[in-house]
Amino acid sequence: MAGAVVPAIRIQREDFDVAAEIAGLTEGRTDIGAVVTFSGLCRDEQGALSALELEHYPGMAEAEIGRIAAEAGERWPLQGLTVIHRHGKIAPGENIVLVVAASSHRQAAFEAANFLMDYLKSRAPFWKKEHLADGSEGGWVEAKEADDHAADRWKKSRE
């Protein structure tokens, strides 16, 4: 029931295996009817980027994602929830973030994964710096107002 799920949260430099993470949530269980995964990857911006460097706030990153995940667990009937966020230097094509939400029915899993990503974008303490393909150091990626709006919509829609 609501709030029962214990989310698995990992902040790590290493890559992750999406299939293994799904299997980790569903193996040996017969009560899960829906698994939604979201993977965020590093893109090269039409060849302009050689890498993204992700800085994070150790300790708070785990704590804040834990708070967001706990809220998702209260709002939707989830059977499992995994959130992985990488830090360090990440090349185009590599994974950055993973959310896996498991539930009895698809709607809860879709919505919880969507909610998690919207809140991660605006509240999880991570910052992206661009490294450019021509060898120069790009700037810090600017926060998008659209991401704040995306998070805000969850305040009204479920009350």
Place this chain on the structure above:
Amino acid sequence: MSTKLIYFAWVRERIGKPEEDVDLPPGIETVGDLLRWLKSRGEEYENALQYPDVIRVAINQEHVGHREKIAGAREIALFPPMTGG
């Protein structure tokens, strides 16, 4: 009592250090007071905190607004809007 200040991303780069311990002078009660006081500490702080409204703050690893009281804070982090995910 000294307070640990931690900086991230371009706030860290502009101030020129990742963290420091400071003794807050009397009269610094809120996050807003802290930002105003820090800004007066030198050119690098002025440069980092030129637009205080955009600076995000966490006390003891939780997000707070600029009106939040800082009494009892062990660790205060200053950083730009987040761009993870």
